[in-house]
Amino acid sequence: MVKIAGVIKGKCPNCKKGDIFETKGNIFLLQMPKMHKRCSVCNLKYEKETGFFFGAMFVSYALAVAEMVASLVIFWSFMDMAPLQVFMIVAFIAILTSTFNFRISRAIWIYLFN
Template identity: 30%
Template sequence: MQEVSLSSAMVQAKCPRCRKGNLFNVSVFSFLKLTEINGKCPDCGATITPEPDFFYGAMYISYAFSVALMVTVFIVLNFFFEKAPVSSYVLTVLAGNILLMPLMLRYSKVLYLYGLGKLKYDPKALEK
């Protein structure tokens, strides 16, 4: 059986224990069911949500993503335009947040689960 690297499993939003099962019911890039995550891994059966409010801490990571997007927009607009109107900053940040919302929400949960979750990689998890 081929082992999946940690970075590949995180990018593909796979289970931290087996790195095969999907964390989300729909695609990571989908606007449908943004906040729903599987309770158990469909492949190894590991409990992904250890407690009911576990993913509230992922809001801080999502906030950091939004701040990083805002800073990036400010730097890019200041680089290309000498005196851009405030409305262009606001509209660009708003559009970027709306378009990237599924990625920011979902990857904040993935990072939080991999960083603070108790699930550790077990290459033999599917055999159990």
């Protein structure tokens, strides 16, 4: 349970105190989250090697697909909306959650390999 809270809060997997990200990013201002190179508390290096976060793209993809399928089911099945309206809503949700998925997927990836 502590690991799940650490992933959601974006805390260091080693000490659970330092922040992984400098900024949270803002999709409306077209800003992606910025990561610290090392933990400010325990000095853990987050990127183990070049290309370490390549695998986090797959985690981000899985999160995005889950969000899109859930919104598809909610808006098409339960709300009984037209397919074009559902498509627009799903696309909007995917764009809106992109920075969140970026942060969470990298945090999950760091926690998996620490």
